[in-house]
Amino acid sequence: MDRFVWTSGLLEINETLVIQQRGVRIYDGEEKIKFDAGTLLLSTHRLIWRDQKNHECCMAIPLSLVVFIEEQAAGIGKSAKIVVHLYPAPPNKEPGPFQNSKNSYIKLSFKEHGQIEFYRRLSEEMTQRRWENVPVSQSLQTNRGPQPGRIRAVGIVGIERKLEEKRKETDKNISEAFEDLSKLMVKAKEMVELSKSIANKIRDKQGDITEDETIRFKSYLLSMGIANPVTRETYGSGTQYHMQLAKQLVGILQVPLEERGGIMSLTEVYCLVNRARGMELLSPEDLVNACKMLEALKLPLRLRVFDSGVMVIELQSHKEEEMLASALETVSEKGSLTSEEFAKLVGMSVLLAKERLLLAEKMGHLCRDDSVEGLRFYPNLFMTQN
Amino acid sequence: MAMSFEWPWQYRFPPFFTLQPNMDTRQKQLAAWCSLVLSFCRLHKQSSMTVMEAQESPLFNNVKLQRKLPVESIQIVLEELRKKGNLEWLDKNKSSFLIMWRRPEEWGKLIYQWVSRSGQNNSVFTLYELTCGEDTEDEGSPKVPVSTRKEGCLLFLPEFHGLDEATLLRALQALQQEHKAEIITVSDGRGVKFF
Secondary structure: OOOOEEOOOOOOOOOOEEEEEEEEEEEEOOEEOOOOOEEEEEEOOEEEEEEOOOOOOEEEEEHHHEEEEEEEOOEOOEOEEEEEEEOOOOOOOOOOOOOOOOOOEEEEEEOOOOHHHHHHHHHHHHHHOHHHHOOOOHHHHOOOOOOOOOOOOOHHHHHHHHHHHHHHHHHHHHHHHHHHHHHHHHHHHHHHHHHHHHHHHHHHOOOOOOHHHHHHHHHHHHHOOOOOOOOHHHOOOOOHHHHHHHHHHHHHHHHHHHHOOOEEEHHHHHHHHHHHHOOOOOOHHHHHHHHHOOOOOOOOEEEEEOOOOOEEEEEOOOOHHHHHHHHHHHHHHHOOEOHHHHHHHHOOOHHHHHHHHHHHHHOOOEEEEEEOOEEEEEEOHHHHOO | OOOOOOOOHHHHOHHHHOOOOOHHHHHHHHHHHHHHHHHHHHHOOOOEEEHHHHHHOOOOEEOOOOEEOOHHHHHHHHHHHHHHOOEEEOOOOOOEEEEOOOOHHHHHHHHHHHHHHOOOOOOEEEHHHHHHOHHHOOOOOOOOEEEOOOOOOEEEOOOOOOOOHHHHHHHHHHHHHOOOEEEEEEOOEEEEEEO
16 A cells, blocks of 8 residues: 555646546555545556545556556455555655555455456556556656645635635536436436337337236336326227236126126225225226226126216126116106105115116106206106107 | 286296207207297287396296296297297397297288288288288187178188287288288388289
């Protein structure tokens, strides 16, 4: 560790940056030292390490001091490392973090990965030895500040300089931060484009995507907040899940339907099914989609949507139209009835009672009297009388 | 008012006062309304009305049943009558209308028949003579034989006796269209010449 010298981190003329990597920790031999998080830069001439938290703290080793390098693979809880074996420091070496060290090697731990590429580039530089061809002037080896974190200055000038440095630092931090953000934005845009194109492919049924993949992909989209691309247009073809669910529903609903005269509103079904399930509750959307498949799968139940938009589940054997004849009878007996009165008489929910009366009206069996007293249904004498 | 007027069964049927959403049912309902309006106006000798009057009239407002036909539905009934030729709006705002229990063309035909049968083609009548003259006496009652002063032949009393001027005029206009009559101006008003 005594081969490092303090540096400003600025590259010299003829010195070019090869690669850099964040999140690198330095070990003095096997020992952990305080330099635990920094950006490691490889140039044509040096290895430079700058502390991420304190940019003033910056040191470098000339590549000419490197004997050879080794890779150390990552383990459980351990990051990948590069071991750098070094020649002894020259006698006129500039000041650095350590005056002495018993170790002739250092370890660079890549906590944020990037070790493979870095190793490759470092090996390349070791092979090319460009620092020998393009020397940098001796004077530039000098450091700007003797210790990390402190600019040597006194008085007002010193204070001003400190402020200036701080401002520059802030600026740099911000630009760096935004650099990451703009990179993220670019990536995000690509992701969105990709998702869109795949979503389109699914919708247009182009490309070879299996059912399972489709479901998986859709769930990924959902988790990313992108709405399900396969919606009402494709409910007919449905998914495996909905098909299975539809079959399940038959099992759950058969008896309750029989008990309720063969017809139930979808909201009643929803409550019943979820109460029965206890866990893994169904979403309303899933229920509707499953119900839409009942008829296609030739199951003994079917989904029916009334003109008003009310949705019900009926037994296939249930014929609502036949119910109308008896509804007419009931209304005629009483002269006229409201939905509530009818519901009570027949033992149905008011919602379904109203739908039945409306259907009877649509078929011409009943007519309505709509006044401040409410909505009453009468036998359709307009048609039967005269 | 309508003492002798016999209301049809629909008038006591509450749904009659709600515009029916079922189109077939509605058709029957509107037909019943049209015929009720015409017979009501005929009996009450009402040839014109405003929409306001109509709303409050027992025609559309059955107090005993506590049902009124709402004004939007009244408008629909009136429009039906207009389409059939029994109603004419008297102003742009559609606030008052002429109601004719017989269409003008039908009146025209009757008048012309009467004129022809009594051999009075090419004669000129004032409007007053037509509807209120001796020849057309005895308002309202259907054809009752009465001797004329003209040729001693029997004439049935025409239905148009006592017809209001507005309707009469339209009837004559219809005949005019067919070139069977011509409305002319005479000294104290209007008259008509039959061909």
